[in-house]
Amino acid sequence: MKIKTVLAMLVLAFGLLAGSAAVLAGGMKADAAMAADAIAKAEAARKQAASVNGEWRDTGKFIKQAQDAAKAGEYDKAVKLAKKAEAEGRLGYEQQVSQSELKIPSYLKY
């Protein structure tokens, strides 16, 4: 795996932890606006990944589930799903960008 990808994953993982920790620590509850914001960010990240053919299989599904949860008033759940989708979108984008140059694996000998 590319160093960059690993770094991106760590940053994202840490960000996610920090984010949810903040919500938990403050006993803060997500509201409709937070959910809408998280969903919009997730959708933007998904689109960016798709723009380089790097979208992952379930990202769209998570966004759909987040929208459904928000509609049902389950904002915490919606934010959680949207963050997961956003992380996937970023990783999928980074995955493709980090491979923009074709590299033939060393086991294939010419």
Add this chain to the structure above:
Amino acid sequence: MKKILITLALLAITAVTAQAGPEEDRMAFIKYYKAKFPSVPMEEYANGVYAIDPIGRENWEAIEEFPPYEPFIDAGQAMWEKPFANGKGYKDCFPDGPAMADKYPSWDKQQGMVVTLPLALNQCLEANGEKPLKYKKGPINNILAYVAFQSRGKVINVEVPKDDPRAMAAYEDGKKFYFTRRGQLNFSCASCHLQNAGLRVRTEILSPTVGHVTGWPVYRSKWGTVGTLHRRFSGCNNNIRAKALKAQGEEYRNLEYFLTAMSNGLELNGPSARK
């Protein structure tokens, strides 16, 4: 002096790799698989995974005695012979007859793109005011099964014409797709079908890329019907948790172009049956 020579030699190798054309790529693939499966004769690769899986092969040979794809060939023949609403038919688009699977995929200079057999069939329909067929499931597989059956024994010979740089770009694009990791599992086609060919994934053995395009359309027991190559691409993309791209979109057509060039010299034997 020796050092310089070695450096030069290394440089030369890198250069070849970077610009390797279809034939160099194919030779590298064959060299790789020959080292991995020394007892498998070249022509066996046309049988996909059954070239390297003796147990699966027994089962397969039993299935091929009463081929599950036969009704689809018959239905395809009826489609071939039935006139369109305007009185014309496939025969008018393809005057040399249905034994033509070896002519695809090919670079179409006028359209500036790789034209595959399913695409050419649909272009024929559309040119005659008919509705195009869906590319993964359904009746397209009938007509493909008929054309494949009529084309059995023809030899794959994909050419990447030198007089149009866009053709090589399309080939390169397909090659890049093949080697690019995607999806949550971060696998490329090469991870499974090159690096790990012959290994078992759950209940299946990973087939070599050489021979991947010979037997289409394929009757898959898991599908319970006959499906197209691009349906299979979608499936393999989904398995690594990548979103599948559009069947017959540019990416998959270019991928097919590259993949077919890797099977140059093998005989077409479609339709075929798989697990």
